[in-house]
Amino acid sequence: xxxxxxxxxxxxxxxxxxxxxxxxxxxxxxxxxxxxxxxxxxxxxxxxxxxxxxxxxxxxxxxxxxxxxxxxxxxxxxxxxxxxxxxxxxxxxxxxxxxxxxxxxxxxxxxxxxxxxxxxxxxxxxxxxxxxxxxxxxxxxxxxxxxxxxxxxxxxxxxxxxxxxxxxxxxxxxxxxxxxxxxxxxxxxxxxxxxxxxxxxxxxxxxxxxxxxxxxxxxxxxxxxxxxxxxxxxxxxxxxxxxxxxxxxxxxxxxxxxxxxxxxxxxxxxxxxxxxxxxxxxxxxxxxxxxxxxxxxxxxxxxxxxxxxxxxxxxxxxxxxxxxxxxxxxxxx
Amino acid sequence: xxxxxxxxxxxxxxxxxxxxxxxxxxxxxxxxxxxxxxxxxxxxxxxxxxxxxxxxxxxxxxxxxxxxxxxxxxxxxxxxxxxxxxxxxxxxxxxxxxxxxxxxxxxxxxxxxxxxxxxxxxxxxxxxxxxxxxxxxxxxxxxxxxxxxxxxxxxxxxxxxxxxxxxxxxxxxxxxxxxxxxxxxxxxxxxxxxxxxxxxxxxxxxxxxxxxxxxxxxxxxxxxxxxxxxxxxxxxxxxxxxxxxxxxxxxxxxxxxxxxxxxxxxxxxxxxxxxxxxxxxxxxxxxxxxxxxxxxxxxxxxxxxxxxxxxxxxxxxxxxx
Numbered sequence: 001x002x003x004x005x006x007x008x009x010x011x012x013x014x015x016x017x018x019x020x021x022x023x024x025x026x027x028x029x030x031x032x033x034x035x036x037x038x039x040x041x042x043x044x045x046x047x048x049x050x051x052x053x054x055x056x057x058x059x060x061x062x063x064x065x066x067x068x069x070x071x072x073x074x075x076x077x078x079x080x081x082x083x084x085x086x087x088x089x090x091x092x093x094x095x096x097x098x099x100x101x102x103x104x105x106x107x108x109x110x111x112x113x114x115x116x117x118x119x120x121x122x123x124x125x126x127x128x129x130x131x132x133x134x135x136x137x138x139x140x141x142x143x144x145x146x147x148x149x150x151x152x153x154x155x156x157x158x159x160x161x162x163x164x165x166x167x168x169x170x171x172x173x174x175x176x177x178x179x180x181x182x183x184x185x186x187x188x189x190x191x192x193x194x195x196x197x198x199x200x201x202x203x204x205x206x207x208x209x210x211x212x213x214x215x216x217x218x219x220x221x222x223x224x225x226x227x228x229x230x231x232x233x234x235x236x237x238x239x240x241x242x243x244x245x246x247x248x249x250x251x252x253x254x255x256x257x258x259x260x261x262x263x264x265x266x267x268x269x270x271x272x273x274x275x276x277x278x279x280x281x282x283x284x285x286x287x288x289x290x291x292x293x294x295x296x297x298x299x300x301x302x303x304x305x306x307x308x309x310x311x312x313x314x315x316x317x318x319x320x321x322x323x324x325x326x327x328x329x330x331x332x333x
Numbered sequence: 334x335x336x337x338x339x340x341x342x343x344x345x346x347x348x349x350x351x352x353x354x355x356x357x358x359x360x361x362x363x364x365x366x367x368x369x370x371x372x373x374x375x376x377x378x379x380x381x382x383x384x385x386x387x388x389x390x391x392x393x394x395x396x397x398x399x400x401x402x403x404x405x406x407x408x409x410x411x412x413x414x415x416x417x418x419x420x421x422x423x424x425x426x427x428x429x430x431x432x433x434x435x436x437x438x439x440x441x442x443x444x445x446x447x448x449x450x451x452x453x454x455x456x457x458x459x460x461x462x463x464x465x466x467x468x469x470x471x472x473x474x475x476x477x478x479x480x481x482x483x484x485x486x487x488x489x490x491x492x493x494x495x496x497x498x499x500x501x502x503x504x505x506x507x508x509x510x511x512x513x514x515x516x517x518x519x520x521x522x523x524x525x526x527x528x529x530x531x532x533x534x535x536x537x538x539x540x541x542x543x544x545x546x547x548x549x550x551x552x553x554x555x556x557x558x559x560x561x562x563x564x565x566x567x568x569x570x571x572x573x574x575x576x577x578x579x580x581x582x583x584x585x586x587x588x589x590x591x592x593x594x595x596x597x598x599x600x601x602x603x604x605x606x607x608x609x610x611x612x613x614x615x616x617x618x619x620x621x622x623x624x625x626x627x628x629x630x631x632x633x634x635x636x637x638x639x640x641x642x643x644x645x646x647x648x649x650x651x652x653x654x
Contacts, residue, residue, distance in 0.1 A: 056520035057491070166608060167377075196376045196547055201591045201604035208599055223520050226550075226593040230602065253595065267525040268595065269550035281522050284476055 002083040003044040004217045005185060010077035012038040012063050016289055035289045037063040039241035050218035052232035060241045061221050065189050069105045070094040101131045104183035108190040110170035114162040120173045121158040124180050131181045151176040168199035187219045204230060225268055229253055237261045240288055240297040243316055247323035257325035259302045304329050337364040338541045339509055344401035346383055353613040357383045358565045368539040372556035378609050380565040381545045385511045389428050390418045424454045427502040428511040433494035437486040443497045444482030450504050469500040492523035513545045528555050549592040553577055561585050564609045564620040571646030581648035584621050627652045
């Protein structure tokens, strides 16, 4: 069976300005510096699977989201959606392609991603008209009410504008807008990061329930590992534009293979039970601008770094049946 | 019992607004001892930040303290004049603000901003303040402090800006540090580093820290005692361990089960029904009554009792769990 989404060697480089203090000539004719936001990543999402994408800010998570949802064009690499190549459709024409309906996003900031001049009803109705070519007002209204019920938004709130809704209600509108057009792949970019714990639980339940009922695949982007673990089957850990570990969610969290994953897991506030000292990351991350090709990206912050890491960048390799780790020292378990 | 560094007694604060009077805090009491970390936990809008601002004396003009005292080091902050407050603020009590990139001045270098605090309180002359600022930057583990002294806030990452905020707050060796959501919006790895830094300062200098957060996991890990606030009322307070193991107030119990940890399953994760009550209206004795599953008529007929659960552990509830 072909995977729902398959990404191979995906790259996105951004040109950045010359360093300060350079002469004008060098600035215009010197070598162009490139920021490697996403640097050759490959992974797949199976039909109905939920994959978590974790990593710190600046590691390229959001760029991956935008590449896969085709809001921006990749520099190189392929994206296969249900076996169809979608990376060569220009981003500005993607909204006209049949796949737009299939891949939907729930954005990070529920306030910023809603049009302040659209009511909740208009927000959910817009993609129905544009992507599903739903013309009759009656059909649209019926579908909007259906969606509102599905995401637990009281019907009487549909006539309100975003500023008249609470954070949790806005999050529901954002989710409603995304699922209104019956996507098969839903990309969730930190859907609960701006919500209080009291509301977060409701939204997580809602998402789990929608996934079960509508049989959609999830790409769940977050830096909260506790949340990722609840909703995801597999986890992809990114560091500085590269994937450093892929594996089953429970296993990665209980026995992380890459030193960076270990640091991520040990940084989760563990509550009152333990009082162990944790191995924290020291030093600063390497620059994503023109990274040296033969040095491990994590070198310098890695507690295990050795000479070999400075000569040879580790590749993502299987350490057991369902675990890939990009580290020279990852041992088979 | 030794006198606490800070004690807040029956603090009630109202805000006058066009839409009516907002009862932001009601009868809030708590104490903070030297060398300990006290967590203030609650949802957004529960009055955590109002409490912090009233202690450091930055309350908005619309805010009015209608009753209560804030005693810091045997002096009541609320009866001080502006000059006295100025001498305490930033020196004896300092604060780490929620959003480092907007709390720092964008057109001054970070080094200058740290020097400002030191010079303002006349702890050092402007000449020696430069060295002091660099030492502070090094103490919060900013790599290459001499170069970073000249950097502007926009040139630094969120985690770095937060370290600068901490350096500024600690530059006058305060006795009380108020950290208002110091790690919101930071990555878990950065968050852990920042919190360890604050904890280290708390224990090594016997400073008192007030950690304001809505993240229960964070509070559980770093605080010695915790005060839970709901809609401007303290609902429960106690030593961290006792409070998390035996949450007595229904709200605390719900918060604990709503926070995902490494071994909760999705089915066990519960949410808290409803939202905070409208603080402009006439409020019942128990402001949680509208959301409470244990609510009974008797709950709102008389002022709530303060029940002792364990040593130093109290809950304000008629029907504790």
